[in-house]
Amino acid sequence: MALSPRQKQNYWRYSQYALLALxxxxxxxxxxxxxxxxxxxxxxxxxxxxxxVITVALKNTLIYTALGFVVGLSLGxxxxxxxxxxxAPYRWISTLYIELFxxxxxxxxFIAFGYGIPLAFGLRLNNYVTVMLALGMVSAAYIGEVLRAxxxxxxxxxxxxxxxxxxxHSRAMMTVIIPQAFRxxxxxxxxxxxxxxxxxxxxxxxxxSVAQYELTKFGREGISASGAGLTPLVVAGACYLxxxxxxxxxxxxFEKRAGARSRK
Amino acid sequence: xxxxxxxxxxxxxxxxxxxxEVEVLKGIDINVSPGEVVCLIGPSGSGKSTLxxxxxxxxxxxxxxxxxxxxxxxxxxxxxxxxxTNVGMVFQQFNLFSHLTVLENxxxxxxxxxxxxxxxxxxxxxxxxxxxxxxxxAGRHPDQLSGGQQQRVAIARALSMDPQLMLFxxxxxxxxxxxxxDVLSIMRQLAAEGMTMIVVTHEMAFARDVADRVVFxxxxxxxxxxxxHEVIGNPQHxxxxxxxxxxxxPTAQ
Numbered sequence: 148m149a150l151s152p153r154q155k156q157n158y159w160r161y162s163q164y165a166l167l168a169l170x171x172x173x174x175x176x177x178x179x180x181x182x183x184x185x186x187x188x189x190x191x192x193x194x195x196x197x198x199x200v201i202t203v204a205l206k207n208t209l210i211y212t213a214l215g216f217v218v219g220l221s222l223g224x225x226x227x228x229x230x231x232x233x234x235a236p237y238r239w240i241s242t243l244y245i246e247l248f249x250x251x252x253x254x255x256x257f258i259a260f261g262y263g264i265p266l267a268f269g270l271r272l273n274n275y276v277t278v279m280l281a282l283g284m285v286s287a288a289y290i291g292e293v294l295r296a297x298x299x300x301x302x303x304x305x306x307x308x309x310x311x312x313x314x315x316h317s318r319a320m321m322t323v324i325i326p327q328a329f330r331x332x333x334x335x336x337x338x339x340x341x342x343x344x345x346x347x348x349x350x351x352x353x354x355x356s357v358a359q360y361e362l363t364k365f366g367r368e369g370i371s372a373s374g375a376g377l378t379p380l381v382v383a384g385a386c387y388l389x390x391x392x393x394x395x396x397x398x399x400x401f402e403k404r405a406g407a408r409s410r411k
Numbered sequence: 412x413x414x415x416x417x418x419x420x421x422x423x424x425x426x427x428x429x430x431x432e433v434e435v436l437k438g439i440d441i442n443v444s445p446g447e448v449v450c451l452i453g454p455s456g457s458g459k460s461t462l463x464x465x466x467x468x469x470x471x472x473x474x475x476x477x478x479x480x481x482x483x484x485x486x487x488x489x490x491x492x493x494x495x496t497n498v499g500m501v502f503q504q505f506n507l508f509s510h511l512t513v514l515e516n517x518x519x520x521x522x523x524x525x526x527x528x529x530x531x532x533x534x535x536x537x538x539x540x541x542x543x544x545x546x547x548x549a550g551r552h553p554d555q556l557s558g559g560q561q562q563r564v565a566i567a568r569a570l571s572m573d574p575q576l577m578l579f580x581x582x583x584x585x586x587x588x589x590x591x592x593d594v595l596s597i598m599r600q601l602a603a604e605g606m607t608m609i610v611v612t613h614e615m616a617f618a619r620d621v622a623d624r625v626v627f628x629x630x631x632x633x634x635x636x637x638x639x640h641e642v643i644g645n646p647q648h649x650x651x652x653x654x655x656x657x658x659x660x661p662t663a664q
Binding site: 302304305307308309310311312313314315318322323326327330 | 500568
């Protein structure tokens with residue numbers, strides 16, 4: 148007996164559910180729960196991570212991210228404005244900067260700042276300054292590109308209307324174009340903050356004191372200290388999610404709001 | 412009520428404008444007296460919008476002279492921002508600032524450019540919003556308004572600067588048919604109050620009833636100009652006759 152299109156669709160759907168359930172069951176049966184509990188989700192070691200993982204590591208990750216973001220955003224705005232400038236050398240400098248810092252792994256930039264600058268100029272920067280510059284200058288390249296796209300997405304008529312009302316170029320940019328560009332780029336900008344949060348783990352390259360540990364370093368040190376599997380890293384990972392998941396939700400919220408506006 | 416400043420005259424002499432090889436304006440001469448309403452009509456691509464945009468220098472002419480209220484706009488050293496505060500511009504696509512409320516749209520340039528106090532700017536903005544019948548929408552954002560309402564706000568925004576001259580670039584072309592009338596009646600009222608107006612439009616009834624003078628352009632030149640009822644009612648030039656017969660009777664063979 149032939150199936151109707153609706154019946155076929157239902158069979159297809161239920162067989163996919165069945166497959167997913169089967170995979171889950173196999174994983175549960177195959178996994179070594181005893182070892183997992185000891186080495187990955189060990190409650191004693193989890194308890195041992197507190198309160199340091201919050202008061203030191205999470206706090207430092209937030210501080211490094213914030214420092215990097217302040218520099219990244221300020222420099223990013225400058226790069227975006229330079230890239231759409233009518234002055235050609237500004238455009239060249241901005242393009243060169245963006246291609247350079249976007250093309251290099253953040254790891255290399257950290258090494259350059261941590262070891263290159265002391266070697267080249269003989270000055271040892273404060274760790275926080277180094278973090279701020281290294282994280283900020285890498286993220287500025289991405290943020291600059293995101294902002295440039297946002298500035299170009301603001302309809303030309305907005306600029307013309309602002310100029311027609313007697314605003315000069317800078318006034319029109321500050322009052323009309325940049326605020327609208329920011330609304331457009333809020334979702335991708337939130338993604339940049341998430342990336343920055345994770346890149347802050349590279350701070351370990353600079354050789355931090357215990358009080359300066361951020362989440363990843365704190366987790367790795369926890370592993371060496373306890374000698375008992377991956378549990379400290381799981382705790383650190385969960386702490387990253389505490390930061391990044393709300394940011395992701397925020398980005399989705401902005402996207403929805405932007406979508407609701409543009410549909411009208 | 413709104414126009415505290417005296418209406419301006421406009422003088423355009425031998426105006427040329429090219430985009431690369433393409434000459435869009437081939438020597439335009441138009442004089443507009445204070446308080447006069449001039450409609451620019453003509454087929455698309457005739458250069459009428461470009462001409463209008465040259466008057467407040469949104470487009471830079473290649474040669475020729477434009478004077479507004481006796482002050483040269485085309486002088487390379489003109490303070491264009493200052494000049495533009497005297498010239499209101501209304502766009503086909505409204506171009507309201509989408510991140511600001513209706514009231515803020517009407518106050519932002521008063522505060523930032525004319526340096527009026529916030530209270531004074533709001534008072535003037537509300538007067539003009541009242542005039543276009545939208546004072547009750549002051550707290551809304553542009554995307555919460557219909558096209559016709561947005562265009563009326565755009566007119567109020569321009570009027571809030573106390574302009575001496577208003578430029579309209581196809582102000583009703585992007586509107587739903589039933590909202591066109593609201594916008595046109597405001598423009599009609601503005602004309603009756605003595606504002607100098609240059610209007611690019613396809614609304615022949617408006618041009619006939621409200622304009623003092625109609626200028627028909629085609630191919631970058633002024634083909635025919637004269638009193639509105641004469642140019643529209645009894646066009647002399649063949650190109651004008653052809654254009655008007657197509658616009659007025661679009662379904663005729």
